[in-house]
Structure formats: structure tokens, C-alpha cells
Amino acid sequence: MRLIQYRDQQQVRVALVESADSVRPLNIEGGTYALAQAAISAGESLKQAITARLGDALIDYQALIDEQRLLPPLTHPDPAHCLVTGTGLTHLGSADTRSAMHAKTQVAETELTDSMRMFKLGVEGGKPSDNTPGAQPEWFYKGDGDCIVAPEAEIPSPAFAEDAGEEPELAGLYIVAADGTPWRIGYAVGNEFSDHITERFNYLWLAHSKLRACSVGPELLIGELPDYLEGTSRIVRDGQILWEKPFLTGEANMAHSIANLEYHHFKYPGFRRPGDVHVHFFGTATLSFADGIQPREGDRFEITLGDFGRPLRNTLRMEQPHGSTKVNTL
Known part of the structure; x- marks a missing residue:
């Protein structure tokens, strides 16, 4: 299981890497930092926190790169x-x-x-x-x-x-x-x-x-x-x-x-x-x-x-x- 962070307008978002071509955003604002904080507060593993917040949409991975929207993870x-x-x-x-x-x-x-x-x-x-x-x-x-x-x-x-x-x-x-x-x-x-x-x-x-x-x-x-x-x-x-x-x-x-x-x-x-x-x-x-x-x-x-x-x-x-x-x- 791998995550990336990217910029969505003024928001920092985190997404699960589905394949070499696509990522699935998580339903949480604040990126990986907020996701980790939520997992610690709930007493759950990071994998559980990711699974519980998976969105439905897929985003083109290469587009994030081409648009220079990638952030450190x-x-x-x-x-x-x-x-x-x-x-x-x-x-x-x-x-x-x-x-x-x-x-x-x-x-x-x-x-x-x-x-x-x-x-x-x-x-x-x-x-x-x-x-x-x-x-x-x-x-x-x-x-x-x-x-x-x-x-x-x-x-x-x-x-x-x-x-x-x-x-x-x-x-x-x-x-x-x-x-x-x-x-x-x-x-x-x-x-x-x-x-x-x-x-x-x-x-x-x-x-x-x-x-x-x-x-x-x-x-x-x-x-x-x-x-x-x-x-x-x-x-x-x-x-x-x-x-x-x-x-x-x-x-x-x-x-x-x-x-x-x-x-x-x-x-x-x-x-x-x-x-x-x-x-x-x-x-x-x-x-x-x-x-x-x-x-x-x-x-x-x-x-x-x-x-x-x-x-x-x-x-x-x-x-x-x-x-x-x-x-x-x-």
C-alpha cells in the first residue's frame, strides 16, 4: 500500500496509489498529516484509516506530475x-x-x-x-x-x-x-x-x-x-x-x-x-x-x-x- 500527496487548489490532499497510472483520493482534508493524526486518535492502524476513507473517484497520476501538483508524501x-x-x-x-x-x-x-x-x-x-x-x-x-x-x-x-x-x-x-x-x-x-x-x-x-x-x-x-x-x-x-x-x-x-x-x-x-x-x-x-x-x-x-x-x-x-x-x- 502506497500513498502520495498532492495539491488540490489550496488544499493538501492524500491519495492511495491504485496503479502506475491512477490514484484514489481519500476523503480527508489536510493530507497524510491529518490522516495519521486521525488514525492515532482512533486507535486504528494506518491501513484501517486509509480503507475507511477511500473515495470513489480516480485521478490520473501523470496529470498530477505534468501539472506540478505533487508534494512530498x-x-x-x-x-x-x-x-x-x-x-x-x-x-x-x-x-x-x-x-x-x-x-x-x-x-x-x-x-x-x-x-x-x-x-x-x-x-x-x-x-x-x-x-x-x-x-x-x-x-x-x-x-x-x-x-x-x-x-x-x-x-x-x-x-x-x-x-x-x-x-x-x-x-x-x-x-x-x-x-x-x-x-x-x-x-x-x-x-x-x-x-x-x-x-x-x-x-x-x-x-x-x-x-x-x-x-x-x-x-x-x-x-x-x-x-x-x-x-x-x-x-x-x-x-x-x-x-x-x-x-x-x-x-x-x-x-x-x-x-x-x-x-x-x-x-x-x-x-x-x-x-x-x-x-x-x-x-x-x-x-x-x-x-x-x-x-x-x-x-x-x-x-x-x-x-x-x-x-x-x-x-x-x-x-x-x-x-x-x-x-x-x-
Whole structure:
């Protein structure tokens, strides 16, 4: 079961994906956020809430795309109450990469880089079997809801950026109930989008490199996540595929369990504020940057993940300099 959000005049609507060509709107105003709130209040599952509100009409899916009416699959009415975050060094990658990375963790502890030390912690303790907290992952902040651009929309890169590179990832989408309990609504394909040159210069600049736009969707997968997922990430330039590579995700391809990543995010009281929405990226192992690709304005990022329906597509736009950021004294 998958959902999308779209704009209907001034209203945010949510619809069930019936097929690759059509969606069925739900009889509720306020989109996925309102639907989740209603399910929590009624003590019912999200699937029950969807089934009870299915409308009769079908809408052409492609028309929503052509008319640029698609929205991210979960939004908050106030973007300041949507927190966008992520975790890195979580994925094992391909079998070859996995073997190579594992071999590197066998050297003396004093010879490990900080990145390899963090990766080793995840491999050894990221999937606890006794329901206790596992190893703490790397964590980063991207912004609030204003940094999420809709599927099919342009994804902006600031004028001061050194790089504008895609990161194909799985993202968890959450809402915090009135009693402070986080509820996972579902999962979506994401382009976490980062500045890899800034990060490469010095790892202490990782925080700077992540303060960029991102995109998720277009579809929200409801229910349990398949253990093994394989997708494709590509860059299209002037109508031709410039770069393309498969990527793996799902817990079978991760050093951490998703439950462990969720625990280490929501253990902080500030992330359990009632009514807030969270979009949390789970990491990747595939980057065009690693193959020497330098995206430029007009390039289109396309990320496909089999169980998630239509691909996530965004075209790169380079922003003009912002002007003065001088701080004045009151």
C-alpha cells in the first residue's frame, strides 16, 4: 500500500496509489498529516484509516506530475515543525565493498580513521539481538521542512556550494503523538543531496555539507519494509544518461537495524515534541561523486526503488549569490 500527496487548489490532499497510472483520493482534508493524526486518535492502524476513507473517484497520476501538483508524501502545516535529519556510515554496500571495508576494520584500533572506527562500531554492534540499544550511529541535521523540495521540482544548490551531489537513500517518515510517542507512518525514497567536496576537505565540515535541500517521494510505502531492496540511481544530462549505478538498502544491506537508528534519534526529548513531523534519512553506499561525476545545472537526478512505485526525479538548479549576510546590532 502506497500513498502520495498532492495539491488540490489550496488544499493538501492524500491519495492511495491504485496503479502506475491512477490514484484514489481519500476523503480527508489536510493530507497524510491529518490522516495519521486521525488514525492515532482512533486507535486504528494506518491501513484501517486509509480503507475507511477511500473515495470513489480516480485521478490520473501523470496529470498530477505534468501539472506540478505533487508534494512530498508527508508535510507539516508549519514547516518549522518538521525536522529533517539522517545517519551516515550505516550501509555495507555491495559484496566487494563489504569485504574491503571489513578487512580495513581488522587493523589496529590506533590505525583506524574516525570514519572506519564509526563503521566498525556499527558492524559489531548496530543490530543488537536482545532489544537493548546498539551502537550509536553518526547523526546529522539537514534543516526543517522548508529544505524538502517536491518530487519533479528543481533541487537548489547554494552559490557558495563546492559540489551538488545526489545521495540515493531510504527515509523514514514519522509523526509524534500527543503523548510524545513517535509513530512511523512509512518509508519513502529520498535524495539526501550533499556537498561532498566540502565534506572531503575536512570531516569536521560534515555538518556544513549536509545543510542543503533534499527530496523524498513521490510515494510513501505503508507497513513493513522488505529486508532487501535494490534500486537504481542515475543522472540524466541533455536527455542522455550521464551516470547510472545500482544501490542496495534495507536491513540486509545495513550495518545498523532501523530500530537502532530510530532509537538513537528519538531518545532525545526534543525530538519527541507532540505534533512534530520527522523525516530521517538512513544512509547510502552509492554516490556519483565517488566515480568523479560533477553534476551541473539542468542535470536530472532519478532514483528508482522497486517496491516504491514511480521514481524520485529532481532537476538541479544553481542559485545566485544571496547578497549580504551581515549581522546588524540592535
